[in-house]
Amino acid sequence: MTGTTSVGSSRSDAVRNRRLLLDAAAEAFAECGVEVSIGEIAQRAGVGKGTVFRHFSSKEELLAAIMLGMLNELVDTGTALLTADDPGLALREFMTAGVEIFVRDRAFCEVIGRPSLQHAQVRDAIDRLCDVAEGLTARARRQGIVRPDITGTDVVLILGGIQHTAAPLLIAEPQAWRRYLELILDGVTTGTGRRLPYPPPSRLPLIDPDPDPGR
Amino acid sequence: MTGTTSVGSSRSDAVRNRRLLLDAAAEAFAECGVEVSIGEIAQRAGVGKGTVFRHFSSKEELLAAIMLGMLNELVDTGTALLTADDPGLALREFMTAGVEIFVRDRAFCEVIGRPSLQHAQVRDAIDRLCDVAEGLTARARRQGIVRPDITGTDVVLILGGIQHTAAPLLIAEPQAWRRYLELILDGVTTGTGRRLPYPPPSRLPLIDPDPDPGR
Amino acid sequence: MTGTTSVGSSRSDAVRNRRLLLDAAAEAFAECGVEVSIGEIAQRAGVGKGTVFRHFSSKEELLAAIMLGMLNELVDTGTALLTADDPGLALREFMTAGVEIFVRDRAFCEVIGRPSLQHAQVRDAIDRLCDVAEGLTARARRQGIVRPDITGTDVVLILGGIQHTAAPLLIAEPQAWRRYLELILDGVTTGTGRRLPYPPPSRLPLIDPDPDPGR
């Protein structure tokens, strides 16, 4: 009845279900975006809808858990790259990894790009991501590879921008984003030497209230 | 006459209501995106729900009317710039005008970025927009201002990308997008001379069916 | 403005509109049944919806007017047949004319078969129809052509029954009702030995598309 063959260790069942759920939700959110229904997720996980709410108090929480996992992965990737030999290549690899995540995951794009309505933990993870990006950018900057007024936050923001630019092409050409990554890297790295016309953002301004006016 | 879809009654109250409706809908779509409800739009316009459907046979039509208006405006702007003296400045002004529209309007971003399932007229307008952008790009290209492998479609795609890049900043810093426009212009215009790693898109691939898998 | 070429004799306009309206409504009700919308009728008549309500205080009244017209026509037909030479043939001709009306008019079937919710005038017309039918039946009865316990009301009721019996066949075989008219006249079990005038259907023709034109 509980899904295990032996005498229902409810504890391990729960752990297993949580895993199943996270995987299914990740897949569903990636494919369908944040609007995917809890029913769809539960079905993909092979559990009941109630189980979703046992593990995550709301859809919002579930989404946050998934997003956190991806953000942390990217933070880890960036952290590892902080000690790479070639700072320019490291930055490029970080951005490549970043865009790849955006490109694979509709919900990720929607969540990172809509910074209000967000979970505290997700914000913190985005902050950490900006920190790591800043670390990588600073190294490249010191080597003159990157324009002096480009920040880590710029880099994080740009990841989503690249995905979004290529989005209409991605069904037909799943790698099209590489074109725009390269394009912006040219702008980011060398540039014309002119100061950019607008000062860099210090940090992503994550505003609590009014998540979706008019709804 | 003004780009509206239906016949256009000449009765003054109806004309006024239609204007009210278009304005309210434009505002609502701009603020809330395409998911805003007809009820919300009707309320903002100060009319009954039925009145919305009297003027536009479906939510889709209303959205299309608004989007068409904005697309056509931008096409007109671009067309006027085709005969400007300075091709480089013309392209920059076109892109500035373009991003300004994206930045002001959530629905516009959603519609242009998710081009499937769309109204034929909207598609046509997007095509015309790409054509105009190509005209502007070609002129700049011939003068060596723009990389040889940048197309009008690239330019149109990039408009949305810039908006999306700056989106999280826009509440606090409504002009932040200028930073990223400049950044990408550096990439677009001079670049490093390297070929981009991915061939340019010929045209926005507008795919009819199943725009939202998993729903 | 008013539709006339000369100085708007509003009076004759109104008369003309009423005629237009009755014709359009008759056609629309016949094709689509009582559920056809006032908008559809107004459009077919080439007038505004308001005009419908100026001439008929409600949809119900308009429907009643049309139904009355048809009922009266049938009453007249029956009345004329009361003096025909052959009472048996007269009854048969009356029933033929009756079924032809039912067969041509969806709304007529719906209204006559659903006797509640009805207009006093329509009821009166139905009563008169029964009287005429009784006259015809009585003559035939006296000649021994018709069973002694068949009444005019029976005959009227049977008209609708015949239409309804043949209804599923009528799209493919518009004359199929003749089969069932003959059947009920001749009798199923005993019969006269004559072949029925219409071949038997092999199977109910179940047609997929558009079951309800004009909706």
Place this chain on the structure above:
Amino acid sequence: MTGTTSVGSSRSDAVRNRRLLLDAAAEAFAECGVEVSIGEIAQRAGVGKGTVFRHFSSKEELLAAIMLGMLNELVDTGTALLTADDPGLALREFMTAGVEIFVRDRAFCEVIGRPSLQHAQVRDAIDRLCDVAEGLTARARRQGIVRPDITGTDVVLILGGIQHTAAPLLIAEPQAWRRYLELILDGVTTGTGRRLPYPPPSRLPLIDPDPDPGR
């Protein structure tokens, strides 16, 4: 097991609700016809509107489930009668059972009489019904009880015709259909000389109130 469409949860409360729902829907459809609203059905069943859609994916499905149940019952009745001793009596009993169903159920009349656009299963059931009717008719035909050119499909069509003939009488005289069943069996003009089993109606009983219960 019993002819329901979906999987059939084993939870007792759900089973009970499904039963409640089917009963309420059957009653509502019977009384009001297919136009009865889901809200009305839900209310009669004492459940929320959502519950209806949990059990049946659309109104169409719910209707089909009910109709199928009735069709199958009638098919079963007919099948059992195929082995009855007296073929003439068997046919009469089949037709009696058939008309009884029509008479009890407005939706049934509407569905069988407007057979386009229908659920595949419902069509199949109607086909099976015609087959059974043909079996019964053939037996009677071989014994010379029935005219040689009457088919099973005729018989099925006639069931609805009888109901429709008697419909205006049924509120006042619920058994009036027996008259018309006998009539069509014996024949109008020739007949067997037996009195019809139900006295003739004096006049169409046109009842004012309650035009369309359940609307």
Place this chain on the structure above:
DNA sequence: CATGAATGAGAATTCATTCAT
């Protein structure tokens, strides 16, 4: 008088969330 614009109740359907089993 004629018009057709506005209205708003009502229909089917979806879905996050709660809770009895």
Place this chain on the structure above:
DNA sequence: CATGAATGAATTCTCATTCAT
């Protein structure tokens, strides 16, 4: 603990009817 049944608010859209122009 897990389940999935029940709920009801919200959404898009239709239409008879009223009324300002």
